[in-house]
Amino acid sequence: MGKSASIRAGDDTRDPERELPEREFLVQRVTELDQSLEQALVTAQDAQEEARLLAADRIQMEEEMNAQRHEIAALRERLALSESRQAELLDALADTNQRLNALSRDESYLSEELQTSYEELQTLTEELEQANADLEQRVEERTTQLSESERRFRALFEAMDEGFLLADVMFDGDRPADVLYLEMNPAARRMTGEDFVGRRLREISPAFEDHWYDVFGRAARDGESTRQELYAGPLEKWISFYVFKVGTPEQRRIAVIFRDVTERKQTQEQLKRAKEAAEAANRAKTKFLAAASHDLRQPIQAAALYAHVLLGSVGADPIAQESLSRLKASIDSLNGMLSGLLDLSRLEAGVIEVSVSDFSPAALMTRLAEEFRGVAEASSIELRCRPSRLAVSTDPHLLERLLRNLLSNAIAHGRPKDMDGRGRVLVGCRRRADGVEFQVWDNGPGIPEDAREAIFEEFRQLNNPERNATQGFGLGLSIVSRIARLLGVEVALRSRVGSGSVFSVTVPYARKPEAGAVTVPAPETSREPRLKGRTVLLVEDDEQVRRSMTMMLKRWGLRVVAVSSTAELAATLPSLRRPHVVLTDYRLPGGDSGRSVVELVRRRWPVPGIIITGDTAPERLREAMSLGCRLLHKPVLPADLAGALGEVLPS
Numbered sequence: 001m002g003k004s005a006s007i008r009a010g011d012d013t014r015d016p017e018r019e020l021p022e023r024e025f026l027v028q029r030v031t032e033l034d035q036s037l038e039q040a041l042v043t044a045q046d047a048q049e050e051a052r053l054l055a056a057d058r059i060q061m062e063e064e065m066n067a068q069r070h071e072i073a074a075l076r077e078r079l080a081l082s083e084s085r086q087a088e089l090l091d092a093l094a095d096t097n098q099r100l101n102a103l104s105r106d107e108s109y110l111s112e113e114l115q116t117s118y119e120e121l122q123t124l125t126e127e128l129e130q131a132n133a134d135l136e137q138r139v140e141e142r143t144t145q146l147s148e149s150e151r152r153f154r155a156l157f158e159a160m161d162e163g164f165l166l167a168d169v170m171f172d173g174d175r176p177a178d179v180l181y182l183e184m185n186p187a188a189r190r191m192t193g194e195d196f197v198g199r200r201l202r203e204i205s206p207a208f209e210d211h212w213y214d215v216f217g218r219a220a221r222d223g224e225s226t227r228q229e230l231y232a233g234p235l236e237k238w239i240s241f242y243v244f245k246v247g248t249p250e251q252r253r254i255a256v257i258f259r260d261v262t263e264r265k266q267t268q269e270q271l272k273r274a275k276e277a278a279e280a281a282n283r284a285k286t287k288f289l290a291a292a293s294h295d296l297r298q299p300i301q302a303a304a305l306y307a308h309v310l311l312g313s314v315g316a317d318p319i320a321q322e323s324l325s326r327l328k329a330s331i332d333s334l335n336g337m338l339s340g341l342l343d344l345s346r347l348e349a350g351v352i353e354v355s356v357s358d359f360s361p362a363a364l365m366t367r368l369a370e371e372f373r374g375v376a377e378a379s380s381i382e383l384r385c386r387p388s389r390l391a392v393s394t395d396p397h398l399l400e401r402l403l404r405n406l407l408s409n410a411i412a413h414g415r416p417k418d419m420d421g422r423g424r425v426l427v428g429c430r431r432r433a434d435g436v437e438f439q440v441w442d443n444g445p446g447i448p449e450d451a452r453e454a455i456f457e458e459f460r461q462l463n464n465p466e467r468n469a470t471q472g473f474g475l476g477l478s479i480v481s482r483i484a485r486l487l488g489v490e491v492a493l494r495s496r497v498g499s500g501s502v503f504s505v506t507v508p509y510a511r512k513p514e515a516g517a518v519t520v521p522a523p524e525t526s527r528e529p530r531l532k533g534r535t536v537l538l539v540e541d542d543e544q545v546r547r548s549m550t551m552m553l554k555r556w557g558l559r560v561v562a563v564s565s566t567a568e569l570a571a572t573l574p575s576l577r578r579p580h581v582v583l584t585d586y587r588l589p590g591g592d593s594g595r596s597v598v599e600l601v602r603r604r605w606p607v608p609g610i611i612i613t614g615d616t617a618p619e620r621l622r623e624a625m626s627l628g629c630r631l632l633h634k635p636v637l638p639a640d641l642a643g644a645l646g647e648v649l650p651s
Contacts (some may be wrong), residue, residue, distance in 0.1 A: 030264055033259060071124075089110060137207075163259060164187070165184055166246070168251070170252050171217070171219035207233055212232070227241075229261060241258035242258070297527070351353070356395055357394075360390075360392075366385060372407050372411060378422075379411060381422070381424065381425055383411070384424070386428030388429030390510075399484055402483045406503050410425045410440050414546075424443045426442075426443065427440050427441075437504050445498065447501050531649070537581070537582045537601065539584040545562075545585075559577060566590065567596060582601050582610070583645075584612070610629060611629050616631065632644055645651075
């Protein structure tokens with residue numbers, strides 16, 4: 001059915017097809033440079049360690065050769081002593097010839113001893129010569145290895161893409177005063193544009209910033225290796241470098257491996273500016289939607305209230321009933337679009353709290369299927385439901401809103417191209433390794449691959465160029481993507497053009513196995529609040545809305561005290577009896593607001609408040625919550641207003 005596609009959040013004003021390769025190229029280039037640097041560092045460290053080991057072996061072999069030479073000298077001394085002893089014995093034999101017969105056996109013994117000593121000396125001499133030859137061969141082999149290692153290191157030094165510098169740091173007391181450069185590879189010369197060897201940093205350019213001396217000084221004095229990015233003013237470049245101490249502890253010598261990252265820094269700055277521009281555009285869009293929603297809701301509110309008042313006055317006149325029915329349908333259509341805007345505002349405002357619990361989604365899915373079955377049949381669509389008994393762990397109400405929008409989208413847009421054919425929509429579940437996958441299938445025209453991200457944007461519809469309101473307003477999938485992000489899940493899409501689509505989300509399994517028996521109660525669909533005899537303090541500056549609201553509230557048996565502004569309220573308040581509830585518009589003349597009204601009334605009585613506004617800005621939602629007031633958005637349906645009054649009014 002096609003590959004899964006992740007949701008792209010927010011609104012992007014740039015061309016994603018043109019910019020995506022550039023981003024990938026930049027990210028790939030940065031990754032290659034980082035890998036090259038890491039490889040060069042590892043190779044350089046390996047070569048340095050190998051050279052150190054060879055030097056240590058050479059010193060050990062020289063020590064062994066010296067020891068062998070001392071042994072040879074000792075043996076030669078023993079030989080000289082033996083020869084001297086032999087001479088003494090010959091002299092003694094000449095002097096004591098008369099005792100030759102008596103001492104013949106002793107002489108034979110001494111001769112044998114001398115012969116044995118001589119043979120031992122010969123053996124020791126041969127062993128020493130062999131050991132000396134072996135030592136010379138090993139020294140020659142180690143010397144060859146050192147030469148080869150040095151050759152490889154030099155080749156790497158010359159060929160590496162990163163710049164390499166070897167330098168002595170000179171101190172004035174404990175403060176680094178200058179840097180004398182000893183070696184420099186070709187890459188370093190290319191990046192700096194000149195040869196630093198044999199020159200001092202202050203001679204090269206006195207304009208180098210103090211932080212360079214501080215970093216080099218800490219490495220040379222304290223052995224503090226540093227990996228950092230700094231701006232080099234004289235070079236007009238950003239440099240990413242790694243500096244570390246080399247040589248003996250007494251030396252103040254450092255090595256620096258570096259590369260030019262100016263292009264990456266510039267790219268990051270461009271991306272930052274582009275992100276800021278996109279965020280500014282998104283904020284401007286939110287403000288525009290809020291303002292447009294407010295301006296549209298004012299007249300719709302009055303029309304909805306008058307339509308409700310007319311509902312009980314038209315009698316049996318079929319023309320009047322049809323006209324009222326069409327008027328109500330038009331108002332409901334506008335209200336549907338504005339409610340979508342309200343959902344977006346609430347999600348963007350962050351005022352919707354996620355309440356995770358373990359429950360079985362079977363009852364929820366069955367109820368949704370029954371709710372949409374009539375709409376589906378009216379559109380010649382067969383709606384099937386395959387609920388799951390597997391318990392899940394998530395927010396049940398947000399999951400219901402997500403599935404509701406997916407079902408509505410499938411029914412509205414999932415019809416086959418051949419309108420004579422019968423559409424099919426299936427809502428079901430699949431067991432997955434990481435949770436339960438909720439799926440909504442349709443056999444509609446499918447979604448082209450290049451449009452699978454765009455459909456999650458606000459007001460984007462693929463097959464509704466005439467903006468037919470019966471097909472929705474292009475807000476459903478945008479709301480789905482935001483709810484999914486709020487729940488920490490991902491919306492996946494598989495689609496084949498001409499065959500249909502499937503939207504899915506995977507929700508974690510319940511944390512407790514016994515949660516399978518828990519179900520989500522159906523939301524209340526109606527209220528019968530005890531409103532008669534209660535007093536409502538109504539503050540509304542729009543005369544039409546105020547009159548229609550007053551008429552409707554009085555028909556419900558409420559007493560109404562209606563004023564048009566905060567100033568009129570302040571003048572009337574001293575003579576008023578305590579109301580049961582304050583019902584106020586948010587925007588009022590003179591820069592006043594619903595907050596001003598609620599705070600003014602609460603200085604006298606701790607009464608509940610309901611704020612009505614056409615502004616869907618996230619700030620309004622947060623402000624109402626901070627006051628402990630209910631917030632209703634225009635156009636307010638009579639049932640919603642009655643429900644809100646029933647909730648805030650005491651029993």
